[in-house]
Amino acid sequence: EAHLANISAKESNTASRRLAALRACELLGNLQSSLKEADRFYSGYDPNYTWWVAKPMERLSSALEKHRLTLREKMVGVPDADQQTIIGLPIGSEGLALELRHEWIAHDPTELIALAEREMDWCDAHMVAAAEELGCGDDWRRALELVKARHVQPGEQPRLIRDLAWEAIHFLEAHDLVTIPPLAANGWTMAMMSPEQQRVTPYFLGGDAIIVSFPTNAMSQDEKLMSMRSNNEHFARATVHHELIPGHHLQYYMLPRYRPYRELFATPFWMEGWALYWEMQLWDLDFARSPEDRVGMLFWRRHRCARIIFSLSYHLGTMTPEECVDYLVQRVGHERSAAAAEVRRSIMAGYSPLYQAAYMLGGLQLRRLHSELVSSGKMTNRQFHDAVLHEHSIPIEVLRNYLTDQPLARDTGPAWRFAEQ
Structure with a gap:
């Protein structure tokens, strides 16, 4: 301890020392x-342990x-006690390569970053088009500010969420896109997110319930305003169907009912990829009613591109x-x-290194x-979407091998170059 206290500020602030110390802290916590x-195992049950070992x-x-x-x-x-500073443990290029192979992804990180940048360019072009429709010229930031200001008042968010959820369900049924059992359509619940959790997850979460981010009385004035702006009506319209139906709530309804023994192979590329895939499908089907809705959908699509870029770049050390x-x-x-919360969630919340990248990559x-x-x-469409849900959460290339009846061998591994298509 005395040695550590005497370490100079210059030495303690070097990146390599800080990361080595953070790894040591993690190992100490595990120990x-x-x-x-x-x-817990021995105390009170083994007399020798209780007599000789308990105090040491x-x-x-x-x-x-x-x-x-x-x-x-x-x-x-x-x-x-510092809940604000963001620090984590990058796994490096070799670690990413192992993670990608485990998830049946045949591309390397640089190829995936290039794919995300191409998708980002697509979003940029459509964002400018929406900005022009809103009278903002090519100033997409101004258009985004207009959209962020269109939020409901405190206390009214739950009603908005309910209406948006049923709007999405009716749209899916009208277009015969996926089977929605009545129990799934009516069986979701809603919960409000605490101020502490919103510092890590500033937007909605979903599953059996949709967990709603919106200001509480315990927040500072700045936190309240940013929470309302971040969860405005048009952003929310693009996240409610992601979290509920056809997204995570429908997945959680199906998972215990179809091939539950495959839970061992669960992957965010299926779980998050499915919900993101629907954001893209609904865009193609003109689910957006206005340029404001398109700005909301494009914000999230850009965000998924950015998650690939920043999370992989972080682990590569760039x-x-x-x-x-x-x-x-x-x-x-x-x-x-919200940006700080997103990065904190990616780096410090215990998610796998590829989790944030899995949204867009699994969707693609x-x-x-x-x-x-x-x-x-x-x-x-209905046959395809029902089939994906009925095969449980497995790597998408493995799902593709089954649905397209690919020949398999004992040493079959990731080979699908989906990013080149």
Whole structure:
């Protein structure tokens, strides 16, 4: 401890030392958890343990915690009490390569970043077109500001969410796009997100329930305003169907009913990719009613592109957390608090390194598969979408192998170059 206290500020602030110290803190935390589990197992059951080991175990646990806290404060430079600073552990190019192979992705990170940049260019062109319709010329930031200002008043968000949810369900049924069991359509619930959780997740979450972000009395004035602007009517219209139907709520309805034994292979490329895929499908089907709606949908589509770029770049070591936040503010148009929360969620909330990239990448994989099977006339929209839901959460290339009856061998691995199509 005395040695750590004497480390110079210059040394403690170097990136390599900070990351090494953060890894050490993580390992110390894991060791403490293992010791607690061992103590619960033996304490009171084994007389020799209780007689000889219980007190030394207390001293060891206390010393490890003191060492961990000192490392966090003196070397990492981010005490436990600091809930604002963003710091994480990049896994590097080799780590990303392993993660991509595990998820059955045949492309390398640089190819995926290039794909995201192409998709971002598409979004830019359509965002400018929507801005022109709103009388903003080619100033997409001005158009975004107009849209952010169109939010409901505090207390009225739940009513808006209900109306938007049923609007999406009726649209899907009118176009015969996917089977929606009555219990799924009527069985979702709503919860409000705490101010603390909104610092990590500034937008909606979904599953069995939709968890709504909107101001509470415990927030500062700035936090209240940014929460309302970030969850305006047109952004919300594009997120409600992502979280409920046809998105996550419909997935959670189907998962325990069809092939639940495949839960072991669950992947965000199927879970998040499906919900993002529907954002793209509904765009193609003119779900947006106005240029304001299109701005809302494009904001999220840009955001998914940005997630690929900043999350992979962070793990490759080419972007810092601060640069990731700036990128989201400048390139996508996030409120700064929301951008910081997004990066904090990506880096510090325990998600897998590819989780944020999986939204757009999984969506694009499903989009390519839809083109192969539906656009070609081999399946209807409803048949395709029901089939995806009934095969459970598995890597999209594995799903493609099944739906297209690909020949398989024991050593079959990721080979689908979907980004080149």
